[in-house]
Amino acid sequence: MKKKQNISALLGMSQENLALILQVSRSQIAMYEVGKRSLPVDALEKLSTMLSVIQNKTLDTISKDMNSNLNIQFLKNQLQRNKHQQLIVDNKISALIKKQNATNSAKKVISYLLNETPKIKKNKIIVLKTIETKTQNKVAQNNAVILLQLEIKKEVLAFEEKLLQKKLQSEN
Template structure:
């Protein structure tokens, strides 16, 4: 700014602190700059740059939305697979317990095989049980909420761009 007003940086600093005045030519130029910054003409002149920035913002939000949808698809698959495995392991444990309480069936089935099924199911539940399933569901919910937020941001960007283009078009006429 000092360079623009053709004064030294220390002179501008002293002016900003109210300790010194500026030369008349610098004050006139500063007044014109302030007037321009407060005018609608500034908005019209900057509109093409603002439109460009808003278009870049819109593209970024669109990419984030696509990324979110990809992540949501992957987590949906993980949740479905883990939920199926979780239910299967619970069913295996339940069936083994049931068969162990039935003496007439219990004699016909290999106890070691039943025990192996139960141990495998319990180990699987310990490694990836309800806690992991709930963690994935929370992540899934976060992604769904993020999708709503990004959708809203995209709608806002589209509306803003439309308003800017209309304003730019009307200023050209």
């Protein structure tokens, strides 16, 4: 083994942690890495075992399989969350359309009552005009903008679902 190589970095840990594991001082590790000092035999045995673990391809395969399984589970969870979000958006769109239809129906009825019914008393006309104004305000509350936002969100979620499915297929 080359002494110039930074062993603690190769093992993915700090010199302090490596020293704790090998039961030596941090300065001993530092001096060993630059080639100015050797380590006790028991520390060298532990170090050689640790290095062999890193080079063991079987462990790498197990690690890759574990990562792959974690990725697959994550993607499945994301797909499930995405489908749930799509259902929520669909429900919001349906509710908004239903609300718009109800508002439009109320507008038509009020308009009919105001224009077609002869001899309405003034107090009833005032009530109908008030209801008509409230109904028009409801329509003017950016329902079209909200509907557009929901439709865009639905399309984005559908695109995200396709990406997640593609990624999930590539993981399998």
